[in-house]
Amino acid sequence: MGFLTDSIHAGQTPDASTGAVITPIYQTSTYAQEELGVSKGFDYGRTINPTRVALEANLATLENGKHGLAFSSGMSAIQAVAGLLSAGDHVIVSSNVYGGTFRFFDKIMRRYGLTFSWVDTSDLKQVQAAITPVTKMIYVETPTNPMLTITDLKGVAEIARSSKLLTVVDNTFMSPYFQRPLEFGIDLVLHSTTKYINGHSDVIGGVVVTRDDGLHEKLRFLQNAIGGVPSPFDCWLVLRSTKTLGLRMKQHNANAVKLADFLSGHPKVKKTYYPGLASHPQYDLAKKQMSGFGGMISIELGDLEKGKTMLRHVKIFALAESLGGVESLICHPASMTHGSVPLEDRLKLGLTDGLVRLSVGCEDGDDLLEDVSGALGSL
Numbered sequence: 001m002g003f004l005t006d007s008i009h010a011g012q013t014p015d016a017s018t019g020a021v022i023t024p025i026y027q028t029s030t031y032a033q034e035e036l037g038v039s040k041g042f043d044y045g046r047t048i049n050p051t052r053v054a055l056e057a058n059l060a061t062l063e064n065g066k067h068g069l070a071f072s073s074g075m076s077a078i079q080a081v082a083g084l085l086s087a088g089d090h091v092i093v094s095s096n097v098y099g100g101t102f103r104f105f106d107k108i109m110r111r112y113g114l115t116f117s118w119v120d121t122s123d124l125k126q127v128q129a130a131i132t133p134v135t136k137m138i139y140v141e142t143p144t145n146p147m148l149t150i151t152d153l154k155g156v157a158e159i160a161r162s163s164k165l166l167t168v169v170d171n172t173f174m175s176p177y178f179q180r181p182l183e184f185g186i187d188l189v190l191h192s193t194t195k196y197i198n199g200h201s202d203v204i205g206g207v208v209v210t211r212d213d214g215l216h217e218k219l220r221f222l223q224n225a226i227g228g229v230p231s232p233f234d235c236w237l238v239l240r241s242t243k244t245l246g247l248r249m250k251q252h253n254a255n256a257v258k259l260a261d262f263l264s265g266h267p268k269v270k271k272t273y274y275p276g277l278a279s280h281p282q283y284d285l286a287k288k289q290m291s292g293f294g295g296m297i298s299i300e301l302g303d304l305e306k307g308k309t310m311l312r313h314v315k316i317f318a319l320a321e322s323l324g325g326v327e328s329l330i331c332h333p334a335s336m337t338h339g340s341v342p343l344e345d346r347l348k349l350g351l352t353d354g355l356v357r358l359s360v361g362c363e364d365g366d367d368l369l370e371d372v373s374g375a376l377g378s379l
């Protein structure tokens, strides 16, 4: 089936007892057993829940995977994946990963005896060079936040295969509508469903998808053992949202392409970062592994004052953390999402004080253009 059909139907059948078209919210913590040892396959709410099962099947299908596991947050999904590792293992991580991922690996998992190399994974030679005899995993985010650097998924999967390493891709920025890492040979794909997958800025959630039965069993064990599961209501909200994921992504993309075009030709904008611009250094790779360019744009305005002025003058774009919702958001990564990254590291990535990030929403493109144009006019 096509993506739009799957997004509406996968994992969901009308309720057998009532015919309800929409999967109910099974708000229950436990299930009555017919007699000792005889159940309907459901025993306890942390272990399994019918609303969650429907969501997991839906997201597994959209990623072109086989198994999905839903979590109470993106970080909780990442914690389950880290649970596959043991003390002494080494992990290669994209140097510009989500700040919360950096914090979790560096401040917590390092205390458990894991070691990490922070590598520019967009350069496959650096990935290859970072492999040691105890390396177990390559953890990639592509495109990165907020610089929108792209890593070659097929290339990373090939390097990993020859050294028997597990590959993980955080696909939050693209959503499965525009990028499906499993199709390039990646082992595990994860999302903060908080962002595009839910898309309505009203749920915190995460998911891990794989095609591998063995990995799925291990992760299912971890999901149940650690317990970071989403509530039935949150599962229901995300399941409702995936029905329009493709439609939303098309609109995010169309608006962002239009805005990026405008911004890249604007005299007040020193640089526009967007994978859909021919000027993006990895435009060809973007076209090869993504079927669209998404809704995230970063622009360099020169200094903090100009950034602040722009943030102050937009009317539709709300100044807020997070991304991927239908409403457009604007943020200042250096002081907001990446405030904890040391200055020297930030500048190395190009993450200056004059950088502003846009999460382009699903409003009318012309309104967004006028909003941004007006704000830039005040600089």
Ligand SMILES: *Cc1c(COP(=O)(O)O)cnc(C)c1O
Pocket (backbone or CB within 6 Å): 073, 074, 075, 076, 098, 100, 101, 141, 145, 170, 172, 173, 191, 192, 193, 194, 195, 204, 205, 206
């Ligand atoms: C938000 C985000 C996360 C963390 O997800 P939460 O749902 O906030 O726990 C992980 N990776 C990326 C790329 C994100 O944007």
